[in-house]
Amino acid sequence: MASSVPPPHAVGAPIRALLWDVDGTLAETELQGHRRAFNQAFAEEGLPWRWDVQTYLQLLRISGGRERMRTFACDGGQEISEALLERLQQRKQRHYEQLVRSGAIGLRPGVRRLILEAGAAGLAQVIVTTSGRASVQALAEGAAAGLIETFAFWVCGEDVERKKPDPQGYQQAIARLGLQPGEVLAIEDSRNGLLAASSAGLPCLVTLSESSRWEAGADGQEGFEAALAVLDSLGEPHRPLRQHRGPDGAPEQVCVSWLQRLRATA
Numbered sequence: 631m632a633s634s635v636p637p638p639h640a641v642g643a644p645i646r647a648l649l650w651d652v653d654g655t656l657a658e659t660e661l662q663g664h665r666r667a668f669n670q671a672f673a674e675e676g677l678p679w680r681w682d683v684q685t686y687l688q689l690l691r692i693s694g695g696r697e698r699m700r701t702f703a704c705d706g707g708q709e710i711s712e713a714l715l716e717r718l719q720q721r722k723q724r725h726y727e728q729l730v731r732s733g734a735i736g737l738r739p740g741v742r743r744l745i746l747e748a749g750a751a752g753l754a755q756v757i758v759t760t761s762g763r764a765s766v767q768a769l770a771e772g773a774a775a776g777l778i779e780t781f782a783f784w785v786c787g788e789d790v791e792r793k794k795p796d797p798q799g800y801q802q803a804i805a806r807l808g809l810q811p812g813e814v815l816a817i818e819d820s821r822n823g824l825l826a827a828s829s830a831g832l833p834c835l836v837t838l839s840e841s842s843r844w845e846a847g848a849d850g851q852e853g854f855e856a857a858l859a860v861l862d863s864l865g866e867p868h869r870p871l872r873q874h875r876g877p878d879g880a881p882e883q884v885c886v887s888w889l890q891r892l893r894a895t896a
């Protein structure tokens with residue numbers, strides 16, 4: 631029987647594609663987007679639930695909105711029907727899409743710049759996310775307007791049986807691209823995302839978000855040792871990045887040439 635463990639990525643292989651996570655990586659959607667939308671859905675349904683920031687940060691260890699609600703109810707000794715879960719998810723989705731399309735949530739520093747630069751350099755780009763397709767579409771029509779044609783395709787929550795930290799989404803993406811794992815770089819913000827990428831044999835750059843910095847500890851490194859580098863953003867000319875771990879000589883902003891050098895030294 632063949633091993634399920636992917637082979638290590640080839641040292642020094644040039645990057646031919648970027649795989650982008652969405653929530654926390656493209657935009658700070660978790661705390662000011664998804665969390666607020668969940669709370670609006672709970673209020674509409676007459677539930678006494680309210681997820682404050684600390685509660686939501688703990689729930690982010692679980693991938694998927696239905697899964698988070700089910701776990702929250704179970705931990706509180708409550709039963710929740712599949713019908714109620716579905717209603718809550720639909721209400722939440724409606725509020726989230728309205729929020730994102732309104733322009734209330736913008737892209738993180740450096741995201742638009744790097745996507746456009748990578749596209750101009752001929753790199754294939756793909757979205758790999760646990761979020762539903764409707765959520766990604768809302769972001770594409772809001773903060774990410776004008777970038778949608780840059781992505782070859784999306785792998786969303788509906789497209790997989792198992793969500794991150796399972797590698798299935800990334801495995802599906804590299805299979806569709808027809809590339810080897812070592813020719814692809816994943817860009818993530820969370821430990822679950824890094825685990826998914828690493829389990830698929832992919833090198834991974836981590837840009838910590840406001841919702842994942844708590845995972846990384848005071849030094850910004852705890853649990854992210856498998857990443858090629860851990861940054862606080864992709865950087866902009868007016869807002870240079872801070873590197874938490876990685877090779878010496880990090881630039882003020884991530885560019886394609888630096889990503890290629892970073893990959894070559896892995």
